[in-house]
Amino acid sequence: MKTGVWLVVLMAMGGLSLRALQPSHYDLIIRNAQIIDGSGSPAQRGDIAITAGRIAAIGKVRGSAKETLDAKGMVVAPGFIDVHTHAESVGSLPLAENFVRMGVTSIVTGNCGGSALDIGAFLTNLEKSPVSINVATLVGHNTVRSEAMGGSFKRKPTDDEMTQMKQLVEKAMQDGAMGLSTGLIYLPGTYSETPEIVELAKVVSAHGGLYASHMRSEGLEIRQAIDELVTIAREAKIRAQLSHIKLSGNASWGQAADILKRLDQARAEGLQIAHDQYLYTASSTGISVLIPSDAREGGREQLRQRLANPEQKAKIIADMKMGLLRNGRKDYQYAAIASYSKDRTLNGLRLPQAAKKARGSESLDDQIELIFEIELNGGASGVFHGIDEGDIQTFLQHPLTMFASDSGVRRFNEGAPHPRGYGNNARALARYTRELKLLRLEETVRKMSSLPAQTFGLKERGLLKEGYWADIVIFDPKRAQDLATYEQPHQYPKGIPHVLVNGQFVVRDGKHTNAKPGQPIRKEARR
Numbered sequence: 001m002k003t004g005v006w007l008v009v010l011m012a013m014g015g016l017s018l019r020a021l022q023p024s025h026y027d028l029i030i031r032n033a034q035i036i037d038g039s040g041s042p043a044q045r046g047d048i049a050i051t052a053g054r055i056a057a058i059g060k061v062r063g064s065a066k067e068t069l070d071a072k073g074m075v076v077a078p079g080f081i082d083v084h085t086h087a088e089s090v091g092s093l094p095l096a097e098n099f100v101r102m103g104v105t106s107i108v109t110g111n112c113g114g115s116a117l118d119i120g121a122f123l124t125n126l127e128k129s130p131v132s133i134n135v136a137t138l139v140g141h142n143t144v145r146s147e148a149m150g151g152s153f154k155r156k157p158t159d160d161e162m163t164q165m166k167q168l169v170e171k172a173m174q175d176g177a178m179g180l181s182t183g184l185i186y187l188p189g190t191y192s193e194t195p196e197i198v199e200l201a202k203v204v205s206a207h208g209g210l211y212a213s214h215m216r217s218e219g220l221e222i223r224q225a226i227d228e229l230v231t232i233a234r235e236a237k238i239r240a241q242l243s244h245i246k247l248s249g250n251a252s253w254g255q256a257a258d259i260l261k262r263l264d265q266a267r268a269e270g271l272q273i274a275h276d277q278y279l280y281t282a283s284s285t286g287i288s289v290l291i292p293s294d295a296r297e298g299g300r301e302q303l304r305q306r307l308a309n310p311e312q313k314a315k316i317i318a319d320m321k322m323g324l325l326r327n328g329r330k331d332y333q334y335a336a337i338a339s340y341s342k343d344r345t346l347n348g349l350r351l352p353q354a355a356k357k358a359r360g361s362e363s364l365d366d367q368i369e370l371i372f373e374i375e376l377n378g379g380a381s382g383v384f385h386g387i388d389e390g391d392i393q394t395f396l397q398h399p400l401t402m403f404a405s406d407s408g409v410r411r412f413n414e415g416a417p418h419p420r421g422y423g424n425n426a427r428a429l430a431r432y433t434r435e436l437k438l439l440r441l442e443e444t445v446r447k448m449s450s451l452p453a454q455t456f457g458l459k460e461r462g463l464l465k466e467g468y469w470a471d472i473v474i475f476d477p478k479r480a481q482d483l484a485t486y487e488q489p490h491q492y493p494k495g496i497p498h499v500l501v502n503g504q505f506v507v508r509d510g511k512h513t514n515a516k517p518g519q520p521i522r523k524e525a526r527r
């Protein structure tokens with residue numbers, strides 16, 4: 001009998017693997033690591049062997065490799081998965097350096113209702129022009145609604161438009177979208193009613209996809225907003241993700257425990273709901289959200305016309321002042337301009353200071369005039385300081401809260417964007433785990449790896465496990481630290497020296513290697 005046959009017989013008899021009989025040769029072995037596998041179980045010492053982009057062995061690894069990395073003193077964990085990003089532009093910033101430098105190896109984009117319209121083309125382009133990171137996407141409700149309903153938004157869709165929206169969502173799901181996202185404070189989604197979303201969510205549910213929502217309110221009306229999320233999950237029989245869970249505006253602070261209780265009650269009836277969170281007391285979105293939706297409905301030209309009418313303008317200003325008052329604010333001091341291409345000297349300034357610079361006065365009326373001016377000149381992104389640290393800490397300890405940045409791909413040194421895009425994952429490791437000890441390190445890693453992978457259905461990722469993709473982050477648990485601040489956001493974290501995507505180093509010794517091993521991640525067809 002030939003040796004090969006004996007091997008097969010032996011393996012069948014004793015359950016021995018080929019590896020045990022014959023020392024293997026791997027692409028890479030990471031030795032002496034403190035392995036945190038992403039499941040939440042305690043760290044263990046060991047080695048990890050990688051071959052052809054996948055984890056080939058884990059534990060005490062014998063054999064040799066083309067390359068060996070000594071990870072003494074380091075934690076080796078699954079690459080972080082950031083399920084809440086706005087990275088439609090990843091093709092033009094393919095290194096995605098702000099993400100990979102904080103240990104992120106996979107992102108989910110298409111959030112808050114905005115995505116590529118042609119999901120198939122978006123994902124295929126990532127194969128034609130590769131990027132450094134794995135990319136999955138949702139299909140955005142606002143994208144689909146704009147396409148089907150044109151510029152006329154403040155109404156229900158006609159039957160034909162509803163049919164078209166369903167077809168667009170169906171096509172996106174067939175093309176590999178992970179699910180549907182809504183952004184219900186944004187145009188035009190803010191004019192949709194719950195049944196419209198339920199209809200679309202049913203299309204997604206038939207594919208086993210997920211529904212992720214930037215809800216209608218994250219402040220005074222958050223309870224009604226959660227009720228809507230729960231209704232959609234229940235009626236469409238769909239898994240739901242509450243995007244960037246938070247309580248905005250100090251009139252709403254201190255209710256995190258109660259909000260979590262409401263979500264737990266919904267789970268008790270069998271619904272699957274999870275949440276993601278960024279670990280900062282400021283939010284970030286377009287400055288345009290400061291202007292009431294009805295004033296912006298139909299687009300910038302419409303806004304210009306409304307502002308040209310003194311009566312309408314007075315009404316818009318009154319609404320804005322009332323909005324401030326309801327949230328217990330006297331002006332827009334809480335808001336900073338992040339990136340305004342028309343006048344970059346305003347970037348980084350709070351609105352009163354920006355009004356002073358641009359208009360010579362920091363009065364509330366001048367702040368409002370500046371907001372109009374910015375919007376009519378193409379808009380700007382902003383950073384809004386309105387979240388309570390206590391609420392953040394309550395939300396982050398819930399076992400179904402995962403950490404996600406809500407960031408886009410950053411162009412280094414451009415504008416004054418929210419620091420979360422450079423620091424969120426490192427901040428979880430440093431501030432909330434090592435310093436405040438609110439979470440075990442293994443739990444923090446789980447919230448950035450297996451929890452997001454399982455929730456969003458990213459197959460064979462999110463765990464250090466034989467056969468899984470070798471998406472790996474290697475960090476120093478004593479030193480890993482975010483350095484990005486509101487004042488100086490363009491700073492990569494420290495203490496995260498190596499990051500591998502699909503078995504290839506994208507960060508090595510703290511530097512981007514320029515490798516682009518990222519893959520598009522498509523939702524698998526339902527079996």
Ligand SMILES: [Zn+2]
Pocket residue numbers: 111112183214243244
């Ligand atoms: Zn959002």
